[in-house]
Amino acid sequence: MNGWVLGGTTFLASAVEMVEAATIVLAVGITQGWRTALTGAAWALAALAVIVAILGPLLARQGAITWLELIVGPFMILFGMAWLRKAIWRASGRKAMHDERAIFDREVAVLRNARDKRVGFATSFQGVFVEGLEVAVIVVTFAATQPQQLAYSILGAVLAAVVVVLAALALRAPFARVPENAIKAIVGLMLLSLGTLWTGEGLGLAWWAGDATVFYLIMLYAAVAAALTLSYRSRATV
Amino acid sequence: MNALREIYDFITGGSIVSPIGLACAIAAAMLATHANTALRAGIFVGIIVLTLALGSREKAT
Numbered sequence: 545m546n547g548w549v550l551g552g553t554t555f556l557a558s559a560v561e562m563v564e565a566a567t568i569v570l571a572v573g574i575t576q577g578w579r580t581a582l583t584g585a586a587w588a589l590a591a592l593a594v595i596v597a598i599l600g601p602l603l604a605r606q607g608a609i610t611w612l613e614l615i616v617g618p619f620m621i622l623f624g625m626a627w628l629r630k631a632i633w634r635a636s637g638r639k640a641m642h643d644e645r646a647i648f649d650r651e652v653a654v655l656r657n658a659r660d661k662r663v664g665f666a667t668s669f670q671g672v673f674v675e676g677l678e679v680a681v682i683v684v685t686f687a688a689t690q691p692q693q694l695a696y697s698i699l700g701a702v703l704a705a706v707v708v709v710l711a712a713l714a715l716r717a718p719f720a721r722v723p724e725n726a727i728k729a730i731v732g733l734m735l736l737s738l739g740t741l742w743t744g745e746g747l748g749l750a751w752w753a754g755d756a757t758v759f760y761l762i763m764l765y766a767a768v769a770a771a772l773t774l775s776y777r778s779r780a781t782v
Numbered sequence: 783m784n785a786l787r788e789i790y791d792f793i794t795g796g797s798i799v800s801p802i803g804l805a806c807a808i809a810a811a812m813l814a815t816h817a818n819t820a821l822r823a824g825i826f827v828g829i830i831v832l833t834l835a836l837g838s839r840e841k842a843t
Contacts, residue, residue: 618804618808619793621804621830622793622794622795622800622801622804623793623795625795625797625800625804625833625834625837626794626795626796626797626800627795628834629795629797629800629834629837629838629840630795632838633838736830736834740826740827740830743808743826744811744823744826744827747808747811747812747826748819749811749819749822749823749826750819750820750823751823752820752823761827764827764831765831765834768831768834768835769834772834772835772838776838
């Protein structure tokens with residue numbers, strides 16, 4: 545697997561999670577002060593650092609690659625399928641578009657009524673911890689079968705963090721203009737394709753074009769997702 | 783039970799079809815030892831495509 549493809553996938557997947565975390569931290573910061581919001585975020589990042597430090601050494605074991613592929617691959621297929629399914633539902637109108645503005649307004653409404661700063665701290669902590677844990681899982685799992693390319697995976701996540709934080713600082717508002725459904729569809733396709741490739745390798749399947757099969761899988765799944773979306777749209781208009 | 787349900791939903795996105803389809807795809811790839819490896823790969827991918835199609839027909843959550 546090309547390291548830059550791996551890094552790009554990690555970048556997109558991490559950016560989606562970070563946008564959600566940044567939205568929550570912004571809501572807490574604006575309503576209950578930046579100190580509360582950033583303290584919660586900092587504690588969450590510290591907890592994440594401990595978890596990653598514990599999981600990190602597992603990546604160094606080259607001999608466990610087949611088992612890792614068999615363990616990680618199915619999870620990636622399930623995650624990818626869940627993301628892609630929701631993207632299909634949203635694109636075909638069966639589910640409302642994910643609206644960061646609506647989430648932001650809801651968080652602000654709840655927090656304005658909260659007297660206790662601990663609510664803000666807990667909200668910020670949970671948002672950053674849960675989304676951050678997903679980023680950590682993405683970084684670790686994407687590089688699990690290719691420990692030598694862990695640097696690309698980490699680079700993708702770090703670049704996503706830089707871009708999202710800079711965007712948050714510049715906008716100081718939710719990222720409602722980010723075409724989130726399109727990003728989620730792409731990430732879903734990549735997760736599903738990589739998961740299929742790795743699970744297959746773990747099962748001892750011989751892919752038609754080696755690692756390059758992942759590009760054919762992306763095209764196949766994209767075509768299926770597009771066909772399903774068009775099918776549901778046409779049914780809705782009949 | 784709620785915790786288990788949350789873990790299940792986190793992994794599968796609340797789908798019943800996805801884990802069953804994935805299990806079928808893995809089982810088929812493991813059992814089809816008489817077929818050549820390219821055909822086994824085709825069966826595996828085919829079942830995943832079918833799972834995606836059936837899963838997208840589930841109730842939107």
